[in-house]
Amino acid sequence: MDLFGRCQPAPKPEGYDGPDGYWEYLAQVQPEGSHGEAFHYKTVNSDMLGWIISRVAQKSVADLASERLWQPMGAEQDAYQTVDGKGVPFAGGGLSLGLRDLARLGQLMIDKGAVDGRQIFPASVVEKIAAGGDPAKFGGYPTIPGGSYTSQWWNFNNAHGAYAARGVHGQTIYVDPLAEMVIVRFASFPTAANGAIDPTSLPAYMAVADYLMGRD
Structure with missing residues (x-):
């Protein structure tokens, strides 16, 4: 049990x-x-x-x-x-x-912990999470090469410095600081581990970010 x-x-x-x-x-x-x-x-x-x-x-x-x-x-x-x-x-x-409330949490990360001029938590918290953990100790996750984990967040070490809060079966708050983009995903993928869907979901998130940046 x-x-x-x-x-x-x-x-x-x-x-x-x-x-x-x-x-x-x-x-x-x-x-x-x-x-x-x-x-x-x-x-x-x-x-x-x-x-x-x-x-x-x-x-x-x-x-x-x-x-x-x-x-x-x-x-x-x-x-x-x-x-x-x-x-x-x-x-x-x-x-x-709620989906939109999770997006608010992601936006709060983009805005360094501030909302409507009020600091909800220190900007240093976001900076620490965005910096990621030690990639040398991050083994066993082939779908996140060079990635890391710190303070309950997964860091992908990609070109945009993206990181995410992730749950089982594909639940995700994906934060892309460079594109100033937040994607929230509710999911019920049959396999609990995110590694099963990373090969399709992570490139999709990056593609959306690239598209949004290309519109500027």
């Missing part, structure tokens, strides 16, 4: 004696490898980050996102976050969001 099966709010099967909720599950996860040695994407790391943020702020990640980001950036729809049986939000995924 995976993280979702152990922590989802639905009743557990008869005889289940595993962890009750996300935090109990996270406390049982053992490390693999050494920190800083190599990049390997694990959703559990995002959930652990959410736990740390929640403990430091003494608020749930859902409440923080609402107060610090969603409301200030002018989202037009409520967002919903999956919770465990104790009501703890799942920071590693399970978000239900």
Whole structure:
């Protein structure tokens, strides 16, 4: 049984004696490898980050996102976050969001964290994400040659300096700073890993950016 099966709010099967909720599950996860040695994407790391943020702020990640980001950036729809049986939000995924609001988030990245003259988060945050991580430690992703990952964002190291927030089955917020373009994609591709659709989707995003830049 995976993280979702152990922590989802639905009743557990008869005889289940595993962890009750996300935090109990996270406390049982053992490390693999050494920190800083190599990049390997694990959703559990995002959930652990959410736990740390929640403990430091003494608020749930859902409440923080609402107060610090969603409301200030002018989202037009409520967002919903999956919770465990104790009501703890799942920071590693399970978000239900509106398409245009995700585009607003992408535009906020283009605008270095500012909206209507108000700085929602520091421009240095965007600059760090745009700079990417260490490509030398980014192995196992042949569809993103020379790419990297940092601060929950994927950097493609292409000619436009594009980066993206990506979910399973093709969900994407693609940010192209050079073209000042944001593409949001809702998808339900049968394969969860984005590597299966990168060979078609990434060139398509670049083609749209090139077209928009050619119109100037």
